[in-house]
Amino acid sequence: MDRLALFEANRPRLLGLAYRLLGEASEAEDVVQEAYLRWDASTGVEVPEAWLTKVVTNLCLNRLTSARARRELYTGPWLPEPVFTGGGELGPLETAEQRESLSIGLLVLLERLTPPERAAFVLREAFGHSHREIGEILDLDETHVRQLYRRARQHVGDGRTRFTATAEQRRAIVERFLAAAVHGDVAALERMFAEEVVSWADGGGKVSAARRPVSGRERVARYVAGLVRDPRAGEIEFSVRSINGEPGIAMHLWGELFGIVVPEPGADGLVALRTIVNPDKLAYAAAQKGSA
Known part of the structure; x- marks a missing residue:
């Protein structure tokens, strides 16, 4: 296998690693491109993947x-x-750990960690590296790596949602939520939400979006139903798609992606809604093949 082919064979895994570490797909692509330039100029590499x-x-x-x-x-x-x-863009999503480590909810929790903690967590949880291997990657001794990983798990575990369901069950939950939201059915929405549900919206100051989280079953239900009264709502096309390894909702207006909503289910109902409408944040997804 020539050098370019070998790098391309590793690209999805490397992009998945960079994305989990940064939380920004466009930035992750830049990192992978820079890694390629270094790879192209390298000599004497014995274990290319490592x-x-x-x-x-x-x-x-x-x-x-x-x-x-x-x-x-x-x-x-x-x-x-x-x-x-769903197309292998960010490497394999075969295990529950691989899928969870890519989810919007967990990526938000990873923001709590220091960069070394985040690296130790991602390399261990998503890619199955041993503590020794992580030490070699980070130039740290194995004892230090174990400490980093233990602290990372503690920090992330405080906010982690534990909910066991099949992919089909999760999709069905999102489809029911979408139907209730589109019809502005406040009562149905309330029944789907956990008591302490929280809705976050990321507009980045570029488009209109709530700048503070909306909390509580009744308030979030009214908030979601109110969005349907947007004059453009009748022209929006909604579809349930695989987003970050979990079912989410893509919103297209006049053929252009303008919003993504990812509901997070918990044992007592939906515990979080995360809505991204900042056009800068949607550029990568909008450019993906088959995004429309």
């Missing part, structure tokens, strides 16, 4: 500090860039 993993991880770590500073100045809630999945 070498590329280390390069991508460390490029992401260098970017995470500045990314955190930007997010602190962000207008309204910050949510990750959504990605349409």
Whole structure:
């Protein structure tokens, strides 16, 4: 296999790694392209997959500090860039851990972690690397890696939603939510929500969106139903798609992607709604093949 073919064979995995570390698909693509330039100029690499993993991880770590500073100045809630999945764009999604590590909800929780904690968590949970291998990637001893991973699990675990359901059951829940929302059925929405449900909307100051979370079953139900009264609502095309490895809702207006909603189910009903309408955040998904 020639060098270009070998890199291309690794590209989905590397893009999936960079995206999980950064939460930004466009930024992840830049990292992977930079890794390719380094790969093309390299010589004497004995284990290409390990070498590329280390390069991508460390490029992401260098970017995470500045990314955190930007997010602190962000207008309204910050949510990750959504990605349409199902075609292997971000590597395999065969296990529950691989799918969860890509979910919008978990990517939000990963913002709590320091860059090294995030790297240790992602490399372990999503890609199954041993503590020794992670130490080699991060240039840390194995004991330090174990500490990083333990702290990461503790920080993430505090906000993690535990809900076991098949893909078909999750899709059915999202379809019922969409039907109730489109019809403005407040009562039906309330029945679907957990008592402490929270709705976040990421407009980034570019488009109109709630700049503070909306909390509570009744308030969120009224909020969602109120959105249907938007004059454009009758012209919006809604579809249930695989978004970040889970069922979500894509909204197209006049053929253009203008919003994505990802409901998060829990044991007592939907516990969160995350809506991304910032056009900058939607650019990657809008450009994906078959996004319309």
